Amino acid sequence: NAGVMQNPRHLVRRRGQEARLRCSPVKGHSHVYWYRQLPEEGLKFMVYLQKENIIDESGMPKERFSAEFPKEGPSILRIQQVVRGDSAAYFCASSPTDMGAGYGYTFGSGTRLTVV
């Protein structure tokens, strides 16, 4: 049983391009969380999804960012028209519950996005 799989591990995009980051949760986990770690800063919550639903997007920038977790397939974090300030490590975590206090909360290895 693989853990949380994120791909790609590293992604380079030119300003104005689109970035798509993928996250496959632990098998059986239906709760997915995305976090962002800007250079020299701490981790910040972005969005929480369940299958086909966005539950909490209070940490998502208002423009250019979107996320989905379809019935089939991985969760996708999409950044349109990337700017240099989007360069960061993006981590996905999955959980079997929505409590965050239960066992099984698992992080992926992250996608490091560099915008040039």
Add this chain to the structure above:
Amino acid sequence: KNEVEQSPQNLTAQEGEFITINCSYSVGISALHWLQQHPGGGIVSLFMLSSGKKKHGRLIATINIQEKHSSLHITASHPRDSAVYICAAPADTGKLIFGQGTTLQVKP
């Protein structure tokens, strides 16, 4: 005031020393996560605590739910323990609120 605060922010120790990192939080359900991150690396979950004390190898984590305070201890520290240690409290919907991290360097 941050909802999750760690101290110290930076810590340098000699190999073999006993290390303590502290975390206080003002949010969250009655649990706390301790995480480890190596430079440029992924995030590894060390502990999830809802009460008392947990031990894994040379790592020990304790929590006082009433005081909303937790500590991470490393006994007989080793250079490979050098990393950033992060505490995180689950808020509503299970999202984690993170401390700013403690950067630990253990010198041989």
